[in-house]
Amino acid sequence: MAKIKILVGTVYGGARDVADGIKPVLEQKGYQVDITEDPALSDLTDPDNTAILISVSTTGSGDFPPGFDKFYFSLNDQGASLGHLKYGVIALGDSSYDTTFCEAGRKIDNILAEYGATRVGRRLDIDSAEHFDAIEPAISWIEDWTTRLV
Template sequence: MPTLKIFVGTVYGGALDVAEQVKPLFEDAGYSVTVLEQPTLEDLVEPLPDLALFCVSTTGSGDLPGNLTPFARALQERHPALTELRYGLIALGDSSYGDTYCGGGRRLDALLEEHGARRLGERLEVDAMETFMADDEALPWAERWIDEQGLRQA
């Protein structure tokens, strides 16, 4: 059975809620799913999952949440080759913060791309100013993502 690891970067639990809500969609699509609340670089590379999903909120001035900072720092310092990694990204933010809107997710996306990872499809950006419950946008996006990227297992 193919593996999916969901990497969570959260401050108040919104991104974790999104991860837990989309998990059954991927299980129904044929994946063995692990949700990682305190992810490390080793969680990503040993072994590399068949698919990764990052659910990331933004804190401060467009920064990654504290629980994901060690992961990002290790990625920057150790420079692993991620050319075999296929991933999706759900970024949570608040557009009232202007230029730093979804900054945590955008920064992580750029960092993964720098290391050769390949994002499948478009990044979902959920605006707290427009959507009270992030999973209201994340669930339909995940369903479309699974279908549009041909991720459903036979």
């Protein structure tokens, strides 16, 4: 069975809610789905993963949530050969923070691409000022993402 791992970076639970909301959609399409809020570099190199999804919120001035920043900085410091990896990014933010809107999602997207991973489809940036419930746009996006994953 094809496996998708969702790596979550959250402070108040919104990014986890998104991961939990899209999990049944992925399972209905035949994927085994694992969600973790404690990502490690081994998640990116695990050959059992068909793809990785990142669901991450932006905090402060474009920062990662606590815990997820350790993962990002480990990847940045140690690097990895990710030519085998397919991934998607769901970034949550608030557009009133103009220059740092969804910055955490952009940062993780850029570093995965830098190490050779292939993004499937476009990154989804969800604006909390526009969507009170981030699950709705995420479900629409995941439907399209899975068709491109094949």
